[in-house]
Amino acid sequence: MIRLVWVAFITFVLFFFSGIMPFPGILRPISSIQTSDRVVALTFDDGPSALTPELLEILKKNKIKATFFVTGEHALQSPDLIKKIHDEGHEIENHSYSHPHLLFHGYFFIRTQLMKTQEVIRLLTGETPRFFRPPYGQSDILVLEAASKEKLKPALVGDRLRLEKYCR
Numbered sequence: 001m002i003r004l005v006w007v008a009f010i011t012f013v014l015f016f017f018s019g020i021m022p023f024p025g026i027l028r029p030i031s032s033i034q035t036s037d038r039v040v041a042l043t044f045d046d047g048p049s050a051l052t053p054e055l056l057e058i059l060k061k062n063k064i065k066a067t068f069f070v071t072g073e074h075a076l077q078s079p080d081l082i083k084k085i086h087d088e089g090h091e092i093e094n095h096s097y098s099h100p101h102l103l104f105h106g107y108f109f110i111r112t113q114l115m116k117t118q119e120v121i122r123l124l125t126g127e128t129p130r131f132f133r134p135p136y137g138q139s140d141i142l143v144l145e146a147a148s149k150e151k152l153k154p155a156l157v158g159d160r161l162r163l164e165k166y167c168r
């Protein structure tokens with residue numbers, strides 16, 4: 001119920017100040033980029049974990065750079081692994097703090113999940129993540145709004161782009 005109130009409130013505010021769709025200021029989720037090069041982007045979610053060192057070895061051996069969408073909780077549990085990922089030239093991005101189903105929570109919970117993880121990654125690597133992958137690919141207007149406020153561009157996988165209509 002609280003969530004519905006927030007969705008209604010934010011929708012009203014966005015309509016009131018923008019007057020038109022799409023909502024201004026909300027970053028469009030991405031799942032691909034236009035290129036004529038034959039390339040793929042490798043991303044790994046949920047770590048770091050006990051498998052990460054082996055994965056890093058494989059990436060290094062094959063001269064591959066990847067993007068790791070990590071949770072703040074796991075990052076705090078394995079700060080050395082986060083530094084290793086960073087030192088080996090991979091990107092580290094935001095995958096929430098504790099990997100919750102964000103659709104079951106309110107705006108401030110979502111915002112806190114993003115902020116805490118930004119802070120942990122910034123502390124460990126000195127760099128601020130630019131992308132956010134919502135756990136389970138679950139995203140709605142509250143998630144997109146919270147990500148935009150943190151200057152995080154939602155990076156989704158596959159067909160999770162139904163919310164594009166809300167974005168510029």
Ligand SMILES: [Zn+2]
Pocket residue numbers: 045046095099135136
């Ligand atoms: Zn995940």
